Amino acid sequence: MNTTSYKINELFETIQGEGSFTGQPSIFIRLQGCPVGCSWCDTKHTWEIDLDQQIPAAQMLAKSQETEAWSALSPIEILKVFNEQGFQAKHIVITGGEPCMVDLVPLCSALEQAGYSCQIETSGTFEVLTTANCWVTVSPKVKMKGGYPILTSAMQRANEIKHPVATEQHVDDLLALIAEHQINDTPIYLQPISQKKRATELAIHTCIKHNWRLSVQVHKYIGIE
Ligand SMILES: C[S@@+](CC[C@H](N)C(=O)[O-])C[C@H]1O[C@@H](n2cnc3c(N)ncnc32)[C@H](O)[C@@H]1O
Ligand SMILES: Nc1nc2[nH]cc(C(=O)O)c2c(=O)[nH]1
Ligand code: SF4
Ligand SMILES: [Mg+2]
Numbered sequence: 001m002n003t004t005s006y007k008i009n010e011l012f013e014t015i016q017g018e019g020s021f022t023g024q025p026s027i028f029i030r031l032q033g034c035p036v037g038c039s040w041c042d043t044k045h046t047w048e049i050d051l052d053q054q055i056p057a058a059q060m061l062a063k064s065q066e067t068e069a070w071s072a073l074s075p076i077e078i079l080k081v082f083n084e085q086g087f088q089a090k091h092i093v094i095t096g097g098e099p100c101m102v103d104l105v106p107l108c109s110a111l112e113q114a115g116y117s118c119q120i121e122t123s124g125t126f127e128v129l130t131t132a133n134c135w136v137t138v139s140p141k142v143k144m145k146g147g148y149p150i151l152t153s154a155m156q157r158a159n160e161i162k163h164p165v166a167t168e169q170h171v172d173d174l175l176a177l178i179a180e181h182q183i184n185d186t187p188i189y190l191q192p193i194s195q196k197k198r199a200t201e202l203a204i205h206t207c208i209k210h211n212w213r214l215s216v217q218v219h220k221y222i223g224i225e
Contacts, residue, residue, distance in 0.1 A: 004106040005072040007032040009046045011061060013087045017219030019137050019162050019189055021119060025089040032070040034098035036123050037145030040193050046097035075110030093119045100126035108134050124154035135159045142173040155181040162215055166193040171206050189215040
């Protein structure tokens with residue numbers, strides 16, 4: 001029996017709003033902790049791991065606002081929660097925070113054995129430890145406060161690359177990154193930062209220019225989690 005536990009900030013069922021799986025009913029597991037420090041990050045409440053902020057699972061599931069509190073759950077306990085909550089989705093998105101700070105093999109193996117498909121959302125700054133079938137979305141950011149470099153192993157494991165953009169510099173950073181890591185066939189998405197009009201216009205014309213895809217965080221436009 002696997003007893004590894006994961007620090008979970010949020011666990012909820014919704015529609016995947018980003019990347020290739022946009023529109024897919026999904027269960028989101030949001031892990032606590034990220035040292036990368038993107039100034040525009042929309043989940044800053046997941047950055048710190050404060051051991052005094054551990055709460056019981058029932059309280060974490062009942063959260064009505066974003067807080068730094070988290071619960072420790074094993075894969076078996078997570079599957080029990082899915083059952084108790086009556087979740088119907090068969091696709092799991094493991095995000096954060098930075099989920100690749102921990103070994104995700106025990107979690108993804110247990111979820112896949114129970115009949116779920118898995119996807120990870122990661123910045124590509126930590127080694128991606130997961131199952132072979134897991135879909136890996138790498139969202140690289142260059143020169144962030146934490147100073148973490150993007151790993152070649154993560155870029156090469158990526159099933160899709162989803163790059164946040166607001167300025168021409170972000171586009172140049174992405175072009176340099178895909179050249180450096182010799183990325184040829186991986187689908188590339190541009191995701192406008194914080195729904196800004198200029199960022200969205202930049203993403204649209206850059207996608208057309210390079211034959212890349214657009215990801216607009218659909219959940220934020222339709223007001224779901
Ligand atoms: C919150 S992050 C968590 C997973 C991981 N740390 C990462 O960065 O991929 C999930 C996704 O949201 C994106 N994201 C975060 N803040 C955003 C924002 N303000 N606008 C657009 N995308 C954002 C990230 O680039 C990433 O693709
Ligand atoms: N609906 C929805 N789709 C998402 N795709 C990636 C998300 C994330 O925060 O990683 C996210 C999220 O927070 N909500
Ligand atoms: S890597 Fe992800 S969670 Fe961490 S600060 Fe950047 S967007 Fe936020
Ligand atoms: Mg999000």
